[in-house]
Amino acid sequence: MADTIIRASGFGKRYAGHLAVSGLDLAVQRGELYGLIGPDGAGKSSLMKAVAGVLSYEQGQLEVFGQLLDSERSAEAIKDRIGLMPQGLGQNLYGDLSVEENVDFFARLRLVPRAEAAARKEQLLTITRLAAFRQRPMKQLSGGMKQKLGLVCTLIHAPQLIILDEPTTGVDPVSRRDFWAILAELIASQGLTALVSTAYMDEASRFTRMSVLHQGQKLAEGSPAEILQRAPGSIVLCRAEPQLEAMRRLSAIAGQCEAMGPAIRLFLPDMSAEQARGRVSTVLAGLDCQQLDVLEPELEDVFVALLATPGANGQQAQTLAALAAPRQALDSSALAIEAKGLSKRFGDFVAVGDVSFQVRQGEIFGLLGANGAGKTTAIKMLTGILPPSSGSGMVAGADMKQAGALIKARIGYMSQAFSLYLDLSVVENIRLYAGIYGLNRQQTALRLAWILDMAGLHGHENDLASTLPMGLRQRLALGCALVHQPRVLFLDEPTSGVDPLGRRAFWDILFRLSRLDGVAMLVTTHYMSEAEHCDHLALMFAGRVVADASPHAMKQQLLTELGQLYQVRADNAAALVAPLRQAGFANVSPYGTALHVLTLETERLGMVLRGLGVGQPPQVRPISMEDVFVQRVGQLEAQKAAQKGSP
The missing domain is CATH 3.30.70 (Alpha-Beta Plaits)
Known part of the structure; x- marks a missing residue:
């Protein structure tokens, strides 16, 4: 059909011994904003590169604009009608060129006539609000501005189909929402067809239609409304004290049950709002129930329901039950982290200005902000990596200015890159970190057993870290950060690229560590799904804390x-x-x-x-x-x- 822009039939792609995509069927119609939803490793990028004609494939057929892509010649025949924006901030751009020079370069590369290119450049720079920054070098742009410039360069030759591979990964929420608004406007005004991938389920509702992918397989396809019907039911959001007892009771009636700060969120399949409210009220009888709201399920709930396998909940329950019991009575008034008027200047530039906040023992504290807000600089000062220009701070009972080594021994740190040695096995990574923190042989054996239980890594002891699925790798990194039983844990965007099942398991572990072991956690993130899990938040803007309260x-x-x-x-x-x-x-x-x-x-x-x-x-x-x-x-x-x- 003339209106079918992309058609895949039994599409499959293999890399050496790994089957990345298998038996995939889909069709994208003209004018659609079509989404590919799934975590890292789902097969999104492989399909998109094949559609763009830059990657061969081994199984099935792939047609774009009615052209069967079975050779380099056939791929070349349709490339003038396609725009490709690869994954990664500014990956298709040149850092030393200015905004305008990047656009002009792509216009010449695509052989766009000079007058036509000039007119289109002005239109696109205006729509994306980059006109005022046309002389700024690309490398000095924020993440969101880089992605908007990448979109302009992708569109400069007026393609009919644009392929955007995770365009909002690493972009703050304001820029993410701005990017989606610009894309919707361009699709409506220019009649574009867009194939867009994302790992974030909260973005899925923006698509006309989509395919939900997992491990190279298609789990579901349709409009957001149609996919929501795949798992009917109700979401209950409640607050009840004591929270741990409420969690214990509610986990017994719901496969999807997670803590969201002081609240609890659970999915009750095939229940109306009235039925769900009554069921939860009965289960929580005798507890102090302060809030009970019933909401409609979201796409992430459906994704988790589609992935759920028989027995998985029981296995996870065993893993989480292995968490250590409280070592001592928790003092919720004790301060684990205190920042007082922290400032950091680099020449005339104020990266952090007069920042103050407190994190209590056993609290999950979120430090939010757009790229460049000052989050990382604040963390580096608190952990003794950077000296402050002014102000003071206490971390785990030690003065950050005078006891840097003591602080490092009392804290755990998990970076976005997981801080693992990928060519070492699971056990070798744990033993290496135990040695770094000075644990003796007996202590190492005890903590090794605890981490294997906590992270659900039994059966993977001798696997290289590089071969682990993203969710398991991330839990191993958490275990390594906790090997020396720190009182304070710093987490830098800890669930980036992890599928919803892995992310929920991870946050369940964090919740129990905070409530049972009293570990204080400072989470730096600009992904709002993680902010919902925090007990308290501080929002940073231009180096300052501009809001400090619970979600x-x-x-x-x-x-x-x-x-x-x-x-x-x-x-x-x-x-x-x-x-x-x-x-x-x-x-x-x-x-x-x-x-x-x-x-x-x-x-x-x-x-x-x-x-x-x-x-x-x-x-x-x-x-x-x-x-x-x-x-x-x-x-x-x-x-x-x-x-x-x-x-």
Whole structure:
């Protein structure tokens, strides 16, 4: 069919002895924003490179624009109609060239006539709001700006199909949302077809249709609404004390049950909202239940349900039950980390300015911020890696200025790169870290057994770290960071690229470590799904802490100031953004085939929508930490821009 841009039939790709993709069937129609959803290793990149004509394949057939891609000649025949943006920040760009020079280079590379290229460049730089930065070298751009420049260079030759491989990985929430809004506008205005991959399930609702992939296999395909129907049921979000007892009871009735800071979130399949509310109320009878909300399932819940295998929950329960019991009575008032007026200057540049916060023993504390907000610099000062320009801090009972070696012996650190030696086995990595921290033979044996239990690594003792699935590798890295039983744990974007099952297992371990062992945790992240798990958050902007509260308190403040979040469904949702903003609804953004509107004027929103021909009333949506982050940072950026523009 002429409207089918991509058709894969039994597609398969093998690398040496590893089958990356097997028996994949899918069809992408003209004008679709089609998503490939799945964790690292799901086969997304292999399929996308093959569609772009830069990777051969061994199984099945692949057609693009009706052309069977079975040779280099056939791939070359369609490349002028394709734009490819590879995975990684700025991977298709040149660091020493300016924004404008990068765009001009790609225009010449694609043989775009000079006048046509100039006009298209101005249009794309305006849409992406990069026009003011045209002389800035690419290497000096933020992660979000690099991705927008990469999109401009991908579009400069006016392709009919664009292929974007995880374009928002490593990008802060404000830039992520901005990127998706720009992409939706371009697809609507230019009639583009887009094939986009992501590892983040919260982005899946933005797609017209999608395929959910796992280990090279397709688990489901369809629109977000159709995939949600694959696992009907209800989500219950509750707060009950004591939390550990509530978790014990609720875990017995729900395969998906996770702590979200002081709250608990569980999925009850095939239950209506009323049934779910009644079931949880009965199970929690006798406990102090402070909150009980019933919500609709999200795509991640469906993904986890599709991946669930018989007996998996029991195995995970055994693993988690092996966590050590409390060593001593926990003092929740004791401070594990205290920053007082920390500042760090590099010449005239203030990377961190007058930052203060406290982390209590047994607390999971999130330090949030966009790229360049100062999170990493603050952590380096607290861990003794960087001396502060001013201010002071205590970590695990030691002064960070005077007891650097003592602090390092009392803390655990897990970096985004996992800090493992990939050519060593599981046991060899654990023993190496035990030796680094000075454990004797008996202590090493005890901690080795504990880590194997905690991380579920039995049967993998002699496997090289490089061969482990991402989730197991990440739990091994956590075990190595905990080998010396530290009182404080620093985690740098700990679940990047891990599938939802692995991520939930990881956070379940963190929850039990904090509640049972009293380990204090400082998590630096700009992924809001991790922020929801924290007991307390500090939001950094331009080197300063601009908000310091629990996730629940931050959400309530946003509700009070800006109103409820509504989802608007309409056939022409993207076309409604401009008229809604003209009507005074400033906080409106496209979200896949729908719109999200944040407003205090509920009745007027309904009236304006009816006037625009939208028959379906807006639906209330729960506020997320991403909504909080985007609104707060957006307000601060607007204030900063206004101050620069004032005389």
